[in-house]
Amino acid sequence: MVSVSLSAQSDTVRIARQVKAGCDYLFKPGNDKKDLDSAHYFFGQALLLSRSIGSDKWINECLIWQGSCYLEENRHDSGKACFQEAIDYYHRRGDIPGEARTWYLLGYCISTQDPRLAPEKANCLEYAYRLYRSIGDSANALKSLKAAADAHLYEPNLDLAERELLTVAASYKAIHFADIHYTYDLLRVVADLKGDLVKEVFYATEMVRSLDSAKMKNRDDTVFLGSLYGNAGVTYASAAMWDRALTFARKGWKAAQVTDSDDEYFGKMSALCQDLVRNDSAREALRFVLAAIRQRKPSSAFQEARIATSLGTCYQALGQLKKAERQFLKGARILNIDRRFRKDPGYAQAGQEMFLSIGNFFLLTHEYGKADFYAQRLPSNYTYLINLGQRARIQLFRSRVDSAMGRYHSALQHFATYQQMNDSLFGIQKTIQLQELQMKYALDKKDNDIHLQAANIQLLKKENELQQMQAGRSRNLRNMMTIALLFLVLLVGMVYNRYRVKQQRNRQLELKKDEITAKNQQLEHLLQENEWLLQEVHHRVKNNLQTVTSLLTSQMESAEKGPAVDAIRESRQRIEAIAIIHQRLYNSNNFSSIMMPAYVADLVEHLREAFRPGPRIIFSLDIEPVALDISAALPAALILNEAISNALKHAFPGEMPGTISVHISRVSAGKVLLEVSDDGIGFSEKAVISSKSFGIRLIKGLVSDISGESQIINGNGTTVRVLFCINSNYGT
Template sequence: MIPDLLAGQEIKTKTAFNEAAAKLAILKAGPEKVDVLVNLGTYYLNLPGEVKTDLNTALRYQAQGFALANQIRYSQGIAKALILQADITRESGDKPGSEKIYNQAIGYAGKHHLVNELARAYAAKGQLYGNEGIDLDQKIKYNKQALKLYRQAGNRLEEGNSLNNLGDYYNIKGQAAYAITLMDSSLLAYKAVDFKELQGVYNNLCIANNSLGNLAQALKYGLLAEKTAEQLGDTTLQRSSINNHLGLTYFYLRNDPKALEYWTEAEKIAEKYKDPNYILTIVANITTALVRMKRFEEGTSILIKTIKKFPPQDVQMKLRIPYILFNAYYDIRAYAKAEPYYQQLLKFHHDLPKDDPNQIYLYRSIIKKMVHEKQYSAVMVYLREHEKQSLEQKNILALSQLYRLWYHVDSAQNKPWEAIAHYKSFKRLSDSIANSEKTKQMAGLEIEYQTEKKNKDIALLSQKNQLQQVRIESDERTRSLFIGGLVVVMLFAGLIYNRYRLKKKSNLILEQKQKEINEQNELLRKILGEKEWLLREIHHRVKNNLQIVISLLNTQSAYLDNDDALIAIRNSQNRMHAMSLIHQKLYQSDNLAEIDMDWYIKELVDYMVECFSTDRKIQFELHTESIRLDVAQAVPLGLILNEAISNTIKYAFPDGMKGKVLISLLMKDENDCELRIADNGVGLPAGFDADSSDSLGMSLMTGLTLQLNGEIDMWNEDGLILNIRFKKHSELSPETVNQINN
């Protein structure tokens, strides 16, 4: 039995995808089918990488869902499909196109009061913007709108997602304390709906607490993120982020080996998912640890090698690379090599806004260089700006490092009291970061986490031991069964060999018969080819003979003075040309049995217009479908068309009158064809009776209609309308064959 899929439920695994695809095959047209189609499209959109075929498949599911939602007037489905289309367009790199579709989705959801879909559209539109400057402000703005709407709808799960995202964005903006407040609210919303996948919000809390220097809290949430991810079997790129920030926490705690351990694992995951930004971020972190461990050459070489392979794309990474290399070269007193990187940092300092969170790194580098060059007066401005920004961000770690630098500046300027004050501030903050209570708390966290891991390992080993014992017992039973089975196999071997000989003999007989069949088939193919050639040649000869007769009649007309005889010859020529066209098309076509009447009518009309020179006087309008008729029906229909068009040209528009003729040949039902020739001419004379008419053309059309087993009607309506209905031959019936032969 296939499990039910909740509307809007995200498909994250291949198993869930297979279940959804199986359910799709049995679902009837309705809202649930639309939701499943949208979910399948979202699955392909979220697959790792930006593979074009995945995006095309996602778009195919989206189009099916959108079409069905429109068909059944399912407004929520229409909004969901529009948002998915915008997401796919954004992923393909078309930002203007995706923004247009997001606005369409926002307008539609707002008009139909779809609060959840409107919130989803705002949040998704925020993804169009980056994580820097004005872009980040726009992203925050749209996510705030989404949060407000999710709260209005009472959607606690999406409220938790929005709060978590906003926390992440405010942390990037440099407001880590506010970010933590948002993430705490996010946890409350998640727990209210018993949401288990909390590793993302724990990871964000680890990042924010690291920014503030709350290393005990950072370690707590980092370990919680790792533990939750392991329990849920999370193998996504998020594991790389968790390991990366746990490594950063251990780096701040000056436990470089532990930091390297986590970063190495984070790099493996990032390489598996081929994410260049993550790879570059983690390698930059590894470099800082290696440089601090005095493995300078190793650290700088892997960073420079990675930069060449994955050039930095965002401002933060473009700034961070020269920051790491400048400080690395300065630490080993290679000042000349450090200078180009310092100039890059100085340019960033002038280009970035004063309140940009990245200015802290720039201030630190500028202060370091100025202190080395003894520019004590000039450095005071940067010390104060660094202090101001660190206090605004409540970044204890940055403040601690700043006051240590300030202490050295005061000491160099012979300001003992200021030096003591700044040293006290440095000690107070550094002790706050690494006080004994926090150290115990962190040690306890690590012990608790490691103990839990060891207990799991012990349970796993016990399970493996039991499995090993079962395997040994199974091997013994297998050995006994094998000996008994060997005897049985030997008995069967003789029987199988005997069967093999019989089968081989049968195969030889079958091969001989197959050879005979192949020879017969080849002979039949040759006969068929010859018959097709002969039939094509017959059509060619018939066409040529008709053309010869037309030419003979044309020659004969040169010796006649009687107008009635000339008209009769001209009419006969037109009728023969109508039949000639059919045979010409048949011998030129691959299909020797049927003719395309759409092509035929166009060719016949062009010929008649040319013959009567009516191209300026009478306009012909054709509405014909590509209907294929066999010769038995094509010939009489062609002659009917010839007679009807001739009569229209001759009699419908007297005295140079201009007019219009509409010719249509359409399928009305499965096999019902309707030929209609309508003009806006003078129409039939009053009292005209088709049945008692002695007109040859009218008699021909009536007789040919009977040959088609059809019905003919004509009436005046703003001119004359001639209507013929008949059934198309679905196959060559015996009657049809007789008609062709005759």
């Protein structure tokens, strides 16, 4: 079981590593096929391993990542199938959070490049919203609804998007949600696409207020929130609030410099360049663009086109028309080759802006044929993502080109459309509303300045008070330092005196320490000698007992068979049992106690050799690791010797087979149970009670010596059971 568990843990670690490797390739900038192929490989390996170990959690995670990879490649059906397998699993299990999360991720990953997929994207996100609402998960429900509203922009269904975003904003305001600025930014986009400049400015201003109070938790927050500042700058430029537009364009550029996205970097560069030129700072704009392209090189043709048109705009504003023409033509050539803005809605408005700048340049230089050429090249797709202000500028440009080319009827039509759009943007009522917004913004700014000025005055007062306090503290500090210095001199004298006294004490302590060390060494030497002597005593006792045993053996061999020989043999065995104890003592490092498991094994082996019962009698030893003090070990050894010898002599007559069991255990903290049993013929209780044999009397006497209790039980053989007390320091 342990090996299986460890193997499963190892497999899940491998799966996690493969998923991470796949994500590293998936999230690389751009859509390089090699990167996506590598991501597919790692996700596929992780999925195979997940299926092999039957991990439902990792199977579904791998399916989601594999599906994300397919959708990144615009392989919509394959990607959706992966997500659907995970969705079906969660639906069968009734796992609503898991199902809602998977619907949300599917909707999030569906591309917006194909407008036909926008309804499906929105449906997935709205379904996730309903699932989250059903379980009371408000945070994820609102996040899903906001994402669904974003998808509706690409349908386009601006009214539905606005209603959903207003619902999200109201809920966020009710709970004081910190990141409401993202919702205001989407509402700003809706107002921009609807051509409602007043609402667009209002939402941009609300977004800025939220941003000003937001706390940047990490680098990503700085990048994203800085990007929103740049978006506010674009709105203020649309409303001809040039100073404010420039302020927020600078904030957007500051954040773009730390982003990893080259599109974001060069997009914010282009926006700040346009605002600088509009504020009559063309030279500063040129220096800025040249510095920006030295700081980072473009990674796509579209970014090179942005650089070229930005430089062309700067040179045009500076009157360097030849340089401007070269840059505009370079940008036009790149746009004709890299047609991303015609395929990806995210680039549509930027592509139109660049073509419009190029066309207006040739209109300015009276090269009407070229201007007409670029008027015809203006992209006509994704017009629902182009704001009303830019559509109005395109109509004005086409009107001027048609007029210059003699197409007066078409020129009047374009101009009428321009007037209608411009009136919608800057009608009298909207102009008044914008002025009111500007005035409100100015008043808010003035109030903030007044509060800031009052705060500065209070700060100056506090600084003055602080300086006076510091001067007083300085005087007090000088006085205190003088007193402290005198005290320090006194303290040093006392410390030096204590130091001298301590040195004398230390010398005395060192002498005592040396004396104690010498005595300890003497004691250790004496202790070692004592141990050697004890070892020698036990050795000699064992040798003497061996000599006695040899004498008894000689006596036994010279005597005639009979009771005398049996008595000598039994005495010899008892002496050998004691000799084994002394042998154990001098062979170990512990001269005060005997470990019973090893001793019993030696005793049984000795008795087996003495009686030679052969294989017919089996010994079963169950000895716990009990150590006995020598005062208890000697009686216990003799009891064992008597009990086992009696079993070998009397329990199995003839060739009768059997088993002799020896059991020693600690039954409580201070008591030990010793038990010798056999499955032999046994003997009558009356014989035991009336027995005058020396062996039984010896056992009872030994039991009495160690303050124990004995039982001799007859039944299915004979059992000798002894329960005796030991001191706490005997056993381990």
